[in-house]
Amino acid sequence: MTQSTAPSPRTRIRRKPERARYDVEAINAIVDAAVICTVAFQIDGAVHAIPTIHWRDGEHLYIHGAKASRMLTALTEGEACLTIALADGLVVARSAMHHSMNYRSVVVYGRFELVTEPAEKERSLKALIDSLYPERWDTLRPINDKELNATGVLRIPLAEASAKARDFGVKDDDEDLDWPVWAGVIPLATTLGTPRREDDSVGRTVPATRFRPQSDSDRGAA
Template sequence: MATPNAAPSERTRVRRLPERATYDAEAIAAVVDAAPLAHIGFAHEGSVHVIPTAVWREGGHLYIHGAKASRLLKALVASECCVTLSLLDGLVMARSAFHHSMNYRSVVVYGRFETVDGTAAKFRSLQAFMEKLSPGRWNALRPVSDKELNATTVLRLSLAEASLKARSGGPKDDDEDMAWPVWAGVLPLSLQAGAPQTDPQSVVREAPSVPLRWG
């Protein structure tokens, strides 16, 4: 694994504003854990595709899952891909249009997915996915059947070839614009859960209190 200041490969090296980059494994893992979705870019049968999908992390790998018959999953184990995860933390409102920006955290991962084989390994991975969605819910659910496990493919991608780029803080205006009479600052943004909407046929009527672990 790369050190915080050294890119693990040439294609992961951040060239535009490299001072915003880090290659630290713990920092990268924190963004993966906080992001509910990733976008996976790959080439397949003469076309380029970018597919959004839910992700989770175990150790040094990023995981996805899908139907066993999925063409996407089959393509991902056959060739290289690029996975991106982004968190938008705020709108940076400057004194000029040119210096408006966003506060963000983004991770880019390169590599090739591999299949998670074995019923027990798939079971553990899907349990970890549910823990990311709703901590503690797995044990309350109807147990996963062998048929469901067999119909599901779980893939994992090493995080060894990844980079993190982030921006934080306020606007960076030109000195001559500092006295311009317009509001400047940051509008923070975050992912928030709304009020639960109970299924009309739910046997349990009161929704559990589940902390949101994303963002």
């Protein structure tokens, strides 16, 4: 369902508000497209911002780490701000001031909660693995109680979030349109490299991932 207003004053986008999206579909799409977020929080009055792997399951965003992590402890004791940014293209203009970037971003506010029930924690970790490598969890050596107990899983609701994006070409001044330099958009994308198998790997089949090789159309035309 499309939502046109910010869910809270601190999520309202003031700079370039025409690029704002507050609907669940737009926010979830960006959260799902990214694999790393940055979480900002305080410990003893000092501000920290740590990049970490994330995944979404339903209406929550999840992160994980060592159970004894100071970050995980701090996130359950106070408010946090989480950000995601994806760079989609370099916008190359005829003047320095009109160079820009196409991007998608999300900002989330709230408080993380600890996932404590063992079956729910295991289900959440399965969602992480399968979000990167579809259906891989069931092929792996089962997680044991020691590993599960040593891992902390936190989740934050996506109820207080906003998205912002730019997805268009160059906006040069009319008087600059005849300036004799190239103008346009150079696409940016995450692509798969060549897999490197461990020498002692018994398995020979490279697992499928959520990513795909970059095609010629993705690279754009000169």
